[in-house]
Amino acid sequence: MASQITVSGEKLRARPVARPGELLEAVPGLIVTQHSGEGKANQYFLRGYNLDHGTDLAITVDDVPVNMRTHAHGQGYADLNWLIPETIGTMEVRKGPYFADEGDFSSVGSVHIGLIDRTTKGLAQMTAGSFGYRRFLGMDSVSLGDGSLLIAGEAGTYNGPWDNPDDVRKLNGLVRYSQGTATDGVSVTGMAYANKWNSTDQVPQRAIKSGMLDRFGAEDPSDGGNTNRFALSASVAQSDDRGFWKANAYVVKSELDLFNNFTYFLKDPVLGDQFHQHDDRLMAGANVARTLNGSLAGLPMETTFGVQSRYDAIDLALTDTFQRGLLSNVRSDKVSEGSLGLYAQSTVHWTDWLRTIVGWRGDYSAAGVTSLFNTNNSGHVDAAIGSPKFRMVLGPFNKTEFFVGAGYGMHSNDARGATTTEDPVDPATKLTPAPLLVRTKGAEVGLRSRIIPDLDTSLSVFLLGQDSEIVFNGDAGDTSASRPSRRYGFEWTNHYRPKPWIDIEADVAMTHARFLGSDSDQAAVYASLAGYPDAQIGNAPGNYIPNAPAMVASAGITLGERTGWFGALRWRYLGSSPLTEDNAFRSQPTSVVNARLGYGADNGWRIQLDVLNLFNARANQITYAYGSLLKTDTPYNLCYPIQTAPTAVCRNGVMDYVLHPVEPLAVRLTVSGRF
Numbered sequence: 001m002a003s004q005i006t007v008s009g010e011k012l013r014a015r016p017v018a019r020p021g022e023l024l025e026a027v028p029g030l031i032v033t034q035h036s037g038e039g040k041a042n043q044y045f046l047r048g049y050n051l052d053h054g055t056d057l058a059i060t061v062d063d064v065p066v067n068m069r070t071h072a073h074g075q076g077y078a079d080l081n082w083l084i085p086e087t088i089g090t091m092e093v094r095k096g097p098y099f100a101d102e103g104d105f106s107s108v109g110s111v112h113i114g115l116i117d118r119t120t121k122g123l124a125q126m127t128a129g130s131f132g133y134r135r136f137l138g139m140d141s142v143s144l145g146d147g148s149l150l151i152a153g154e155a156g157t158y159n160g161p162w163d164n165p166d167d168v169r170k171l172n173g174l175v176r177y178s179q180g181t182a183t184d185g186v187s188v189t190g191m192a193y194a195n196k197w198n199s200t201d202q203v204p205q206r207a208i209k210s211g212m213l214d215r216f217g218a219e220d221p222s223d224g225g226n227t228n229r230f231a232l233s234a235s236v237a238q239s240d241d242r243g244f245w246k247a248n249a250y251v252v253k254s255e256l257d258l259f260n261n262f263t264y265f266l267k268d269p270v271l272g273d274q275f276h277q278h279d280d281r282l283m284a285g286a287n288v289a290r291t292l293n294g295s296l297a298g299l300p301m302e303t304t305f306g307v308q309s310r311y312d313a314i315d316l317a318l319t320d321t322f323q324r325g326l327l328s329n330v331r332s333d334k335v336s337e338g339s340l341g342l343y344a345q346s347t348v349h350w351t352d353w354l355r356t357i358v359g360w361r362g363d364y365s366a367a368g369v370t371s372l373f374n375t376n377n378s379g380h381v382d383a384a385i386g387s388p389k390f391r392m393v394l395g396p397f398n399k400t401e402f403f404v405g406a407g408y409g410m411h412s413n414d415a416r417g418a419t420t421t422e423d424p425v426d427p428a429t430k431l432t433p434a435p436l437l438v439r440t441k442g443a444e445v446g447l448r449s450r451i452i453p454d455l456d457t458s459l460s461v462f463l464l465g466q467d468s469e470i471v472f473n474g475d476a477g478d479t480s481a482s483r484p485s486r487r488y489g490f491e492w493t494n495h496y497r498p499k500p501w502i503d504i505e506a507d508v509a510m511t512h513a514r515f516l517g518s519d520s521d522q523a524a525v526y527a528s529l530a531g532y533p534d535a536q537i538g539n540a541p542g543n544y545i546p547n548a549p550a551m552v553a554s555a556g557i558t559l560g561e562r563t564g565w566f567g568a569l570r571w572r573y574l575g576s577s578p579l580t581e582d583n584a585f586r587s588q589p590t591s592v593v594n595a596r597l598g599y600g601a602d603n604g605w606r607i608q609l610d611v612l613n614l615f616n617a618r619a620n621q622i623t624y625a626y627g628s629l630l631k632t633d634t635p636y637n638l639c640y641p642i643q644t645a646p647t648a649v650c651r652n653g654v655m656d657y658v659l660h661p662v663e664p665l666a667v668r669l670t671v672s673g674r675f
């Protein structure tokens with residue numbers, strides 16, 4: 001497709017970024033943010049979707065899935081804080097549900113990160129910067145038998161500009177043995193990661209305006225978390241006279257404990273609304289694919305068959321807490337979830353200027369949920385879904401190719417939402433289980449041209465639809481279902497390299513996103529809040545999709561070569577978006593510039609200075625709008641200790657902007673040596 005790109009690890013590392021996940025912003029139209037703490041997964045935005053922490057954006061590293069299904073904090077949770085940027089070899093990007101070998105979470109896009117096998121020289125690197133940022137990295141490879149052994153490790157700390165320091169303590173390591181090549185070789189990789197941190201979550205705008213909180217203050221300074229991840233994976237590939245085959249297997253052990261307070265004193269007017277989410281899982285899987293070269297009526301053809309399998313054994317818990325101490329249990333579950341994906345696709349070269357790729361994918365998922373506190377929320381559920389795929393490529397004509405794609409896709413829902421029949425907080429409230437698998441669909445036309453010397457430009461026009469944007473609410477332990485949705489828009493990407501030492505990029509993406517149909521439930525909520533404008537505003541029914549950005553843009557220039565002076569300047573823009581279905585609240589645009597200047601010597605020594613948020617923009621990483629309650633709010637006294645306001649008002653609280661600011665201007669100095 002025209003929207004497909006492959007980015008080298010070298011180009012990724014030339015980007016000045018604040019955290020590893022932001023390297024994904026090399027994907028045109030993708031914005032990566034962080035709204036609480038440096039150990040929590042990033043939040044992603046692409047093609048008019050607020051992808052939360054990974055829903056509908058499939059991420060793999062060395063063919064190991066990063067997205068966690070039925071996760072304590074959110075479906076598709078994709079944490080990349082354990083990724084060491086210096087170990088990245090390539091990043092392959094695809095968008096849309098048109099690829100038969102892409103399964104769960106890939107409807108909007110997929111990012112496949114490949115690791116390097118070896119280094120030509122060892123690397124020792126140290127970074128120090130503003131707000132207590134420290135990072136130490138060591139990496140080297142040695143010959144071992146017929147292959148090479150790569151070892152990398154990093155340690156880091158960071159406080160941030162927050163009144164309540166993040167106090168990040170991060171350790172990360174990688175060991176990788178490989179021999180051969182990507183098409184004829186084998187590799188075995190082990191990873192280990194641990195992180196502890198405090199977090200400053202998003203805070204209500206009214207608290208900042210009143211002077212109750214500083215812009216970098218925290219409503220609940222005991223928020224934070226800790227996490228660890230241990231992974232072992234192996235892959236093998238071989239080519240022969242008939243084609244090519246590859247296989248991989250992996251096992252990942254991960255754990256997360258997360259403490260958040262997003263509504264302050266809405267549920268508990270005395271001790272506050274902090275809650276603890278616990279996720280402890282063992283994930284294992286194996287994939288195999290075979291590509292055969294052949295012919296169809298004398299025309300060249302390649303056919304690929306593949307099998308993908310995965311199993312997760314998960315312990316989950318949600319508890320109410322005060323300053324990280326247990327108050328009460330909300331729900332606790334043991335989940336076993338397995339999936340099997342089968343796919344086939346054939347590429348036929350009809351002429352030198354026409355080829356088609358036709359594919360089909362079948363997905364089957366099954367899950368067992370054991371609810372430890374309410375057996376009525378236990379159960380077994382399974383589902384199957386088939387997804388046809390089609391792509392066509394015309395050209396090149398005068399250095400220009402045209403692309404057409406259409407297909408069906410799917411994403412899984414949290415298995416607990418598919419078995420839950422009673423509200424965990426109020427069992428008398430009956431709930432309708434959500435489907436385990438949800439249909440998605442999309443279409444795209446585009447072109448890629450090199451007609452202008454040294455300029456690679458592409459334009460894609462796309463349409464994406466979902467039968468439902470059902471989300472398991474990990475903060476409450478239940479499922480919230482939305483209506484079907486539709487998005488359409490375009491992406492225009494440009495890459496200009498007039499000289500080997502000049503690299504210029506400019507991208508813009510525009511999306512129109514709306515829910516389909518009416519929302520009678522929201523209309524009822526709006527009516528129940530009549531007479532209390534602080535609670536009612538923003539709750540009217542509408543078709544706007546909250547946090548669906550209409551515009552994303554970026555531009556950058558990278559100067560220099562491997563030795564001598566080098567530099568980079570990058571700008572990223574996240575446009576205004578609706579924050580409520582009625583569009584009563586809208587976020588402000590965010591515009592941030594990062595810069596880099598450095599020098600690389602012939603002997604391998606290198607020094608660089610990164611300046612993050614160069615112009616010290618007072619923007620927000622992310623903005624929401626929802627109901628919360630502070631002790632200084634007027635409704636607080638109407639709801640506690642003696643309730644005089646309607647119950648609906650006390651449950652909703654005060655509607656307001658809730659934000660997490662961009663960190664102010666910061667500098668980071670890196671010194672590294674090759675040996």
